[in-house]
Amino acid sequence: MPLGAARFGLLGGVADLGKLELIETQTISSSFADFESLGSYNVHLFVLNNVVPSAVNLVGLRVSNDGGTSYLSSGYQYAWQRGYPSTFAERKSTSSARIEFAGNIGTGTNDCVNGYVYAYNLLDSSKYSFFSWHTMGRNSSAAIDGLFSFGSGVKPTAETHNGVRFGTGSFTNLTSGTISLYGIAES
Amino acid sequence: MAGNLEFIKSASGTSVSSLSVTDCFSADYDVYQVLITKSDISATDYAEMRFIDSGGVDSTANYDLANLEMKAYTGFGELRATGQTSFQYMWYSTNGSDNQTSTNITIYNPNDSSSYTFFTLQNGANFITGFGAMGNKTIGVHKVAEQITGIQFLLSPATFDNLTVKVYGVK
Numbered sequence: 001m002p003l004g005a006a007r008f009g010l011l012g013g014v015a016d017l018g019k020l021e022l023i024e025t026q027t028i029s030s031s032f033a034d035f036e037s038l039g040s041y042n043v044h045l046f047v048l049n050n051v052v053p054s055a056v057n058l059v060g061l062r063v064s065n066d067g068g069t070s071y072l073s074s075g076y077q078y079a080w081q082r083g084y085p086s087t088f089a090e091r092k093s094t095s096s097a098r099i100e101f102a103g104n105i106g107t108g109t110n111d112c113v114n115g116y117v118y119a120y121n122l123l124d125s126s127k128y129s130f131f132s133w134h135t136m137g138r139n140s141s142a143a144i145d146g147l148f149s150f151g152s153g154v155k156p157t158a159e160t161h162n163g164v165r166f167g168t169g170s171f172t173n174l175t176s177g178t179i180s181l182y183g184i185a186e187s
Numbered sequence: 188m189a190g191n192l193e194f195i196k197s198a199s200g201t202s203v204s205s206l207s208v209t210d211c212f213s214a215d216y217d218v219y220q221v222l223i224t225k226s227d228i229s230a231t232d233y234a235e236m237r238f239i240d241s242g243g244v245d246s247t248a249n250y251d252l253a254n255l256e257m258k259a260y261t262g263f264g265e266l267r268a269t270g271q272t273s274f275q276y277m278w279y280s281t282n283g284s285d286n287q288t289s290t291n292i293t294i295y296n297p298n299d300s301s302s303y304t305f306f307t308l309q310n311g312a313n314f315i316t317g318f319g320a321m322g323n324k325t326i327g328v329h330k331v332a333e334q335i336t337g338i339q340f341l342l343s344p345a346t347f348d349n350l351t352v353k354v355y356g357v358k
Contacts, residue, residue, distance in 0.1 A: 019355060020192035042224055043289065077312060077320035079257035092259045094319040120224070120289035120311045130288040130311020132322060151257050152312035152322020158285040186194045187224055187353060 019185040020045070026181075028174045030054070033166040036068035041183030044119040046164070048135065050112040051105075051177030056141055058103030058169025059113055063122070063129055063155050068163035072155065073097050073171070080133070080151020084144045091151070099131055099153035100169045106139035112177060113137035115149075122161045129155045192220060192355045199225070199351040205341035206350050209239060212297040212336055216356035219297065221338065223290040223310075225351035228280040231315075232345040235273040238297070238304060238329050239337035245329070246272050252327040259312065260319035273341065274327045278310050284348070286314035288322075293357075297335035304329040 023044075026033045028051065038044060053059055062071040078099045079092040091100065105113045115135025121127035134150040155161065166179060193216075200206040212219060226234065237244050254276045256264035266276045280287045288311035296302040305328050312320030329335065340350065 019194045043222060077259040077314070079259040079263070079312060079320060079322055081255065081257060081263070081324070090257070090263050092257070094259045118289075118291060118309075118311070127285055128288075128314055132291065132309045132311050134309065150309065150324055152288075152310060152320065154288070154312040154314050154320045156286065156314045156320070184192065184222070184355075186197070187222055 021183045021185055023181045023183050026179050028177050028179070030173050030175055032173060033179045034068055034163060035181050036163040038122060038162060039183045040123065041185065041187060042121060042124065043184040043187035044122060045182040045184060046117040046119065047180045047182070048113055048115050049178045050114060051179065052107055052112050052175045053105050053168040054173045054175050055168070056104050056106050056139060058100045059105055060098035060100040060167060060169045060171065062098050062165045062171065063161040064163030064165065065159050065161055071163065071165045075157065076153060076155055078151060078153035080149050082147065082149045084147040098169070098171055101133045101151065101153065102135040102137055102149045103169060104139050104142070105137045106141045107175065108140035111138045111140050119164065125160045126158055128158055129161045191358055193358060195354045195356050197351065197353045200347060201349055202346055203350065204343065204346045205339055206347065206352065207239060207244065207337060207339040208352050208354060209337040211338070211354040214298055216358065217296055218357040219294045220355045220357055221292040221294060222353040223278065224353060225349050226278065226280060226287050226290070227284050227348035228287065228342060228345050229282055229348050230345040231281045232342055233275060233279050234277045235275050235341050236277050237273045237339045237341065238335045239339060240333050240335055244339050248272050249330050250274050250327065251330060252276060252325065254323055254325040257322045257324065259321065277308060277325065278323055279313050279321060281315050283316060286316065288313045300334040301332055303332055304335045
């Protein structure tokens with residue numbers, strides 16, 4: 001039984017439409033993909049489409065606490081499951097320079113990574129910033145046509161993170177692809 | 188296009204051992220997204236989930252679940268259970284207000300009286316003081332072909348210091 005107060009919100013029994021709101025789509029051209037206009041959402045969704053790194057590498061992200069003037073390069077934690085036809089592996093770190101979330105992704109013809117990354121509490125100064133993801137990629141140089149990754153990560157500092165940068169695992173440029181950022185309204 | 192992710196209902200509670208979100212599923216959607224955007228738990232514990240049907244909260248042994256615990260600080264763990272009275276292992280938290288993550292649950296076919304109700308879950312990495320980050324990737328099924336109308340989240344013996352649940356329909 002509930003011990004305390006609970007409250008409910010319902011919009012008169014009628015759904016409130018269109019709550020996945022596109023903030024920005026970035027087309028990558030030998031660059032990082034930086035998102036520094038995050039609106040006021042509590043939950044963000046990044047959708048990666050045919051993203052290719054600058055060399056065979058992991059793909060990762062960093063956050064900024066100064067609006068993108070700089071991106072934090074230490075203190076991340078992550079844990080994710082990687083799998084391809086011959087091997088499944090656990091990827092994990094409690095002290096990383098970025099949150100890696102996919103890879104290794106190749107640079108050959110049709111090599112890329114597709115998938116999504118959720119970000120939680122980026123703009124809440126009283127909460128850590130959390131991430132979860134599920135991606136699928138390809139690395140032809142290793143004869144891997146299908147490579148999945150799913151997992152979770154955190155920047156364990158309670159502060160506002162008002163920028164997110166996508167790059168390779170060694171944090172060099174991406175080559176191509178698009179990343180779209182959505183905010184989930186009412187979240 | 189009518190929409191994409193359509194907000195249906197929210198519920199929140201403070202100092203509660205359970206929180207029910209009633210009448211949030213309907214014939215309007217087949218798939219639902221449930222966001223747990225605030226969950227502060229009074230002790231180290233796994234939150235549980237049950238479904239609500241025409242008879243109220245179903246606490247009979249109809250729940251199967253498998254959960255991959257992805258730990259940044261040690262090898263991954265596996266939790267699995269069949270024929271339980273709840274989905275026992277939904278998301279894990281320690282007692283801290285800043286380090287408890289958000290959780291994203293997708294629920295399939297709750298309104299279909301001829302189908303079991305399934306869910307997938309993934310969350311950000313809960314930060315467990317003294318250890319580090321742990322995320323969960325979870326699946327579950329409620330093995331009764333019946334219409335589900337709502338969900339309940341519960342803890343025992345801990346309580347939710349704060350819990351906020353948002354339900355969206357996927358178009």
